[in-house]
Amino acid sequence: MAENETEPTLALKIGTIVLTFAAGWAAQKALALIWKQVTGKDAPTKPDDPDLDLVQATVFAAAAAGTAVLAKRVAARGAQRAAARIAARSARHTA
Template identity: 35%
Template sequence: MADDNDEGMVDKLILIGTSALAAWLAQKLLGAVWKKATGHDAPKDPLDNESNIAGIVTFAGVTGAVAALSRIAANKGARKVTSRISAGRTLKASR
């Protein structure tokens, strides 16, 4: 019973870690693509007078979409990995 709880905790930690890593990578990639496409750094402060509202809204929308997609992809990948790990544990335990 305690092993099931430990396995569940490991699965959760893997999911959290992959989600955080995917979000960080997506942020870095999106910032680089934005700079290459517009010639300006990505908007960071919406109160900055140099940022235009269209750029801020566009960047926010794209960021939200990319973050959601990267999180979904990371979670699916992590679930595949954790299910393979769990299957390996089950196989070893049944021997």
């Protein structure tokens, strides 16, 4: 257990990293699917592509950034909840 209760444990840090990567991957796939349905074109993969419209590039960048922040926050919250459940379960078993 961590010396300071506010200090995240190693398990929480690793869980947050794993969940962040998983949430980011899922968010990227969802954004690409939604982009294709809305615009009828594949999601941009190269921001310096000369065929990419500036407005499209800007809108996609904003949507991708917002999706990344949302995914990171959801993953962090999920990792904290999972760690709390695990800690509570461990406390019940040791008590």
